[in-house]
Amino acid sequence: MAKSDTTSVNRKSDIISAAIAIFAEVGYFRATTAQVAERASISQPYVFRFFATKEALLLAALEASWNRVIESFRKVVETTAPELLETELVQEYVNIQMKYENEMLLQMQAQTIRETAIQQTMRSAYKEIRDLVLTAFRDAGVENAEERSMLFLARGVLCNVAVAINLPELMKG
Numbered sequence: 706m707a708k709s710d711t712t713s714v715n716r717k718s719d720i721i722s723a724a725i726a727i728f729a730e731v732g733y734f735r736a737t738t739a740q741v742a743e744r745a746s747i748s749q750p751y752v753f754r755f756f757a758t759k760e761a762l763l764l765a766a767l768e769a770s771w772n773r774v775i776e777s778f779r780k781v782v783e784t785t786a787p788e789l790l791e792t793e794l795v796q797e798y799v800n801i802q803m804k805y806e807n808e809m810l811l812q813m814q815a816q817t818i819r820e821t822a823i824q825q826t827m828r829s830a831y832k833e834i835r836d837l838v839l840t841a842f843r844d845a846g847v848e849n850a851e852e853r854s855m856l857f858l859a860r861g862v863l864c865n866v867a868v869a870i871n872l873p874e875l876m877k878g
Contacts, residue, residue, distance in 0.1 A: 716751070725807050728766060738762070764822060767811065767812065767815055767826050767827070770808035771826075774801055775830070778837055781794050782794075790841060790842070790847070791853065813866075813869055839851065839854040863876070
């Protein structure tokens with residue numbers, strides 16, 4: 706890859722990272738591309754070089770955040786003994802929450818945005834995670850794999866709420 710191509714990829718990544726932070730801090734609807742540009746230390750027109758709209762930027766930010774979760778879960782599934790799978794997946798999600806809290810807050814916000822493309826992105830991501838976990842649980846011989854998968858996802862959502870509202874008691878149990 707040529708140096709300018711590498712620089713473009715890095716700048717696009719910087720813009721997505723800045724967008725995740727800004728959207729998490731002030732909310733998608735209150736956030737501006739000018740704020741994202743300032744956080745990324747670039748000009749606002751440069752943001753539009755990569756993303757035609759703020760919605761396109763949000764979609765890229767969501768894709769990056771969901772890909773992190775999906776790839777992390779895939780690694781756990783590929784490297785964990787069946788009897789430890791559920792415990793290790795839970796621990797991996799806790800690690801992701803702690804390290805990438807803004808991404809989790811972004812995903813939570815996106816659940817309430819009614820635009821079709823955003824809803825489709827959220828549906829696809831949840832479906833992919835559910836299918837990944839369900840298949841892994843079935844392959845590992847987890848009893849009631851469907852119910853355990855649903856409870857795993859529900860626990861993740863509850864943990865997100867607990868972190869977002871600073872109520873850690875919700876995660877105990």
